[in-house]
Amino acid sequence: MKILVTGASGFVGRRFLEMAPASWEIICLGRSNIDYDDVKWVECDLSSKESSKIAADVLADKEFDVIVHLAAFVPKKTIEDSLEKCKEGNIDGTINLLTYFGKKAKKIIIGSTVEVYDKTKISGPITEDNVVSGSSYYSSTKIASEVIVQSFAQKNNKELTILRFSIMYGGYDPIARAIPNFIRAAKSGDNLTINGPLVLRDYVHIDDVASSIICAVNSAGAGVINIGTGRGVSIKETAESIIKSMRSSSCINIISDSGGCNIVIDISKAESLLDYHPKVFFPDKINEMGDLYENCK
Template sequence: MSKILVTGASGFIGKRLLEMLKQHNDNEVVESTIDVSDARAWEALPACDTVIHLAAMTFVPASWENPVSFFQTNAAGTLHACEYCRKQKARLIVTSAYLYGIPSSLPIAEDAPIHPNNPYAFSKKTAEDICGFYNEFYKVPIVIVRPFNIYGYGQKDMFLIPSIIKQLKAGGAIYIKDKTPRRDYIYVDDVVAMMLQLLNKPVSFNIFNIGSGESHSPEDIIGLMQEIAGTDLPVFSEEVVRQNEIPDTIADMSKAKELLNWEPSFTIRKGLEDYLSKENMFAKPQNDR
């Protein structure tokens, strides 16, 4: 029996991962909520065979205001995870981020040009560079997962989909900043499913995109949610374009399909149905399409 350390265990991805690990995995799981930027906190952790490193700061707008904290948590935190794995001779599965900036073409494969255009993405790019160094020179086995836009039950209200759900619950009207940017949304259960797959794959070093393979605008998302929830609230856009906004993203997951036999099982409708059912906002059954 191996021992798996999960950082960021109290986050919405971490909570779902722990649920699935306990259901489908016989290995011992160590749940960690340490400050990953604190080297001494890592030294107090027990020896483990595998680290799933989820702990991170993730809200892009906040990264412009507080880039130092993002680098301390995301870059230095990953450095400490790599160093822990070096000392314990453990393997590392680490969540990165969308790093491609404004893409020249869609869909986007892992070998597309990297161009982080906000402090959050830059901190994750730095974390990836650290992982590459530790793999090349210390031979730490590392797999990097690049999620596009994750959503799911338990995500904080500052993100788009939970903020819309909060407004749906309140009634009245739905307000968004910008209705136009399209994103590849991946349901949290699909992200967790990939991580479970990786536990059974002895990969020395690799990087995998994770997305749904299609993109949707805020208008699309709101329309689907209102259809599922049985509401018809007015929608208003402030037409505020974020700094360095990316117009569209679509992930190419052919590498994950080939090497891991993984592909998403949740369409955007199926994911939103599951999410809204957990929020007790499921009006009527919908056919998956």
């Protein structure tokens, strides 16, 4: 199996490389070198046409079974939701990848997010048929990148799988999501501040995210697929579990009973089409995650 991977230095990409079968021939495109045995790295800034063309010249004689597109601009904090950066990382990067490398592969897999869904119009578990609507520059540009890849795949007769990941956790997560924030607070002995204590979240561990990509590589193109656990955990239960796991003296401060919409994923399509079955369920592996936050007390 010959695979071209983007975003290999990121949160998802690194774990995917660590879990990928040794028999796969993997080439990574990116700005940061990947120091893994048996993995070739080609320098490329996909947001730049010039850089993408240079990388394409380096790989001119290569063909691939699969492209796994994980490169993206993900704001680490809400205030970093920049239109320009999201466009460059999510739209321009996708267009350049397809322009210079898309026709060199039989199948394309891209990583997306459940942030694309209009959660205000969802009453139960989120299915792939639910309405999408960008509520941020990040989610809007991820929707755009999905549509661009869908059009490319249709025009060029490529198999396509779009993996919409639920709320990820595990490892050293650089994004300011609830779980990393709660861990930092609990390890420092600070109180955990929450909104919407009964609001549900479907947390998917990074190991299962990587496993879903491997499943997609080994399966036929499946279209849009939600990746989560199918289980909801309340915000209050999340905070309580982390305080307990960190053996912290922190308390919970509830600011408001309103905290947004539930995010619980219907994974039946992933189970049937990809043979994907999550193995890690929150709060599994929270202790491992806590050990990595060296800047915390």
